[in-house]
Amino acid sequence: MYKYDDYDRNLVLERVKQFRGQTDRFFSGDLSEDEFLALRLQNGLYVQRLAPMLRVAIPYGMLSSVQLRTLADLSRTYDKGYVHFTTRQNVQFNWPQIKDVPDMLQALSDVEMHAIQTSGNCIRNTTTDQFAGVINDEVTDPRPYCEIIRQWSTFHPEFAYLPRKFKIAVNACPTEDRAAIKVHDIGLEIVQNEQGETGFRVFVGGGLGRTPLLGSAIREFLPEKDLLTYLEAIIRVYNQHGRRDNKYKARIKILVKALTPEVFAQKVEDEWQHIKDSPAQLTNEEIDRVKGFFDAPNYDTVESTTxxxxxxxxxxxxxxxxxxxxxxxxxxxxxxxxxxxxxxxxxxxxxxxxxxxxxxxxxxxxxxxxxxxxxxxxxxxxxxxxxxxxxxxxxxxxxGFATPNLNMLTDIICCPGGDFCALANAKSIPIAEQIQTRFDNLDYLYDLGEIELNISGCMNACGHHHIGNIGILGVDKKGEEFYQVSLGGCSGLDASIGKILGPSFAREQMADIVEKIINVYIENRTDEELFLDTYRRIGMTPFKERVYAKAH
Incomplete structure (x- = not known):
């Protein structure tokens, strides 16, 4: 994995020192709440429903055992003895005190970790396939390109105050997309052309939240040396034309949809012509240098054994x-x-x-x-x-880590929801537990096959409910917690946004509702079909009729 050099180390230490001074000034009264707000968000520090929350970056999802032990120690010393891993390969502390955060950031810097750009209108943590570098059918290891993007985007002066937050994901597997690249602001698919050269298919304008959209391909093949200059052209166009008057319409997905992907792509090409041969163009030497941090470990020759x-x-x-x-x-x-x-x-x-x-x-x-x-x-x-x-x-x-339910109905993706988040309309965690308790028979789960169930506590969609085969969204109805269900979402190569089933349900109904949905699937599936296949074949109507049927 990547190791800090003196430049990286000094950059992070300077940020820690800077934030320590800002925190001291806040507690002394020299900075108001509003003035401190922007500064703490730049360091991944939120104030949630019950306590502050510190989000720490895990670049492309990789951690060393030393870093894991540091997270454990920080959770004991400054939190309540646990951490939360997110859908974007970050880690969150849910109960730190603001006064302690500079010390936490100092301890993190000692093991080459930080909270830089985990919040704010900037380029966030670049994510990829958790099997990168070890899975058989990838084109090449995507992690070096993620690291190149991380270094380029960190404190980039042009991208410190974008119209809205910005997320990039990279996938190198032609048969499966475990990085969900089509629901990111920029999704990069590593491909090879007919000459065997490595490059990228570039998707732009994906995202979830209030207006879920799939990204559009704006370039079929981008040579690897042009990665950064082309990304820079995309974000320059976004910076110039993205809306800043309405945060709900400020994401790049809104701009791409408004302009159309074809017009947006042309604007990017026009901008790119001015900068494609700039010093940001990658060299083979730089690509090889970063790849050197991701050399394969010293695998043993494992003798076959019975x-x-x-x-x-x-x-x-x-x-x-x-x-x-x-x-x-x-x-x-x-x-x-x-x-x-x-x-x-x-x-x-x-x-x-x-x-x-x-x-x-x-x-x-x-x-x-x-x-x-x-x-x-x-x-x-x-x-x-x-x-x-x-x-x-x-x-x-x-x-308790060996429950063999990976990709099954109870392998639920879930945000912290109303138990922690100030933005949430409803709690997510109790819904997850209710469904897991109802479907606790492994033989039954295996018979059902793979089903993705995702839960979000609000429209910000941190639980990625839009791309769950079954998605559950917490909504507020006159101060009461209700839950809206969607069906047919998918984050893979054939990505799709789920469609809303109908009116929302009370919390105590949710396990029953999911069971009715599953029963429709069981009654209609063929031997080879998974849930998503059956839904796409028979459509929404049978599920809607069953769920909303009146008892006689």
Missing amino acids: SFEEQVASNKAFANWVKRNTNEHKVAGYSIVTLTLKKTGIPPGDVSDDKLELIADLADQYSFGEVRIAHDQNIVLADVKQTDLFDVWKKAQAA
Whole structure:
């Protein structure tokens, strides 16, 4: 993984020093609440419903075991002993005191972490596939390009005050999109042309929130050396033409839709002609330098053995976990392991300090001291020998991380909702627990097959409800919490925005409503169909008729 040089280190330390001074001035009364607001947001510090919240960047989802242990220690010292991993591969502390945040940022800087640009109208954390660099069918490892974008976008003077927040995601897998690039402001798909040259298909104008839209392809092939200059051209056009008079219409997706993707693309091309040969054009030397930080670890040659197959054959629970929670690795004898953070009764994405320490131990012992944070709020050990899988499973099982429900109905993506967030209209966590409790039979879940269920507490869509096969949105009706359901969303290569089922439901109805939806699927599916396939074939009407049918 990338290691700081002196420039990186000094940049982060200067920011910590600067914010410490700003915090001191705030407490001394030299800065008003409004003046401090913009400064704290630039350092990832929010004030939520019950307490401040500090959001810390995890660039493209990668963490070392040392960094994990630091997060654990900070959660014990300054918080309530747990952290929350988000859908954008960040981590949040939900209960820090403002006065302690400079000390937290100092401790984070000691292990090459920071909260820079995790808030505000700037380019946020660049995200990618949690299996980057280890999955078999990717075009190339996307992480070096994410790191190049991170370095370029950090404190870029032109992009400090964009019309609205800005998010970039990168995918390098031609068969699956685990980075959800089509619902980002810019989505980059790494491709190769007929000459075998690496480049990017560029999508612009995706996003969720109040106006969910899928990104449009504005360039089919961008040479890799032109990555930064073309991104700069896109954001310059956005900076020049994006709306600043209405924050609800300020995202780039609104601009692209208003201009049309064709007109927007032409404006980008026109702008790009002025800067494409500027010093921001990448060189092979710079690309190779950054790629050098992502060299493969020293994999062992794993001799074939019958013990692993025997363990799978003799232990059904272990076999289920291997089938559901591991993926084939590009190196023979290794597997990719996903630790599921979706045990019933624990909010999705939450991990306690002692469990963080345990994950760090697992990473050190079995996966070269590294972990990845997934878009679906789970944790990945990317490099585990198959001969070690049984030991990893036993330890993960004891810690509650081995529920073999990955990609199943109860592997719910969920924002913190009204339990924490000041923006939320309704609570999300109790809905997740209600559904997980109702569908707690693994055999039944396996029979249902893969179903993505996403929950957001408000229209900001931090739980990505628009792209869940089943999406649930908390809404406020005269001070009461209700929930709106959508169907048919998808974040993959065939991305789609879910359509609203109909009027909203009370909290106590939600498990019943989901069960009715699932029953319609069971009654109408063919043997090979997943939920999304059946929905796309039969449409909304059968689901609507069942859910809103009056009891006789």
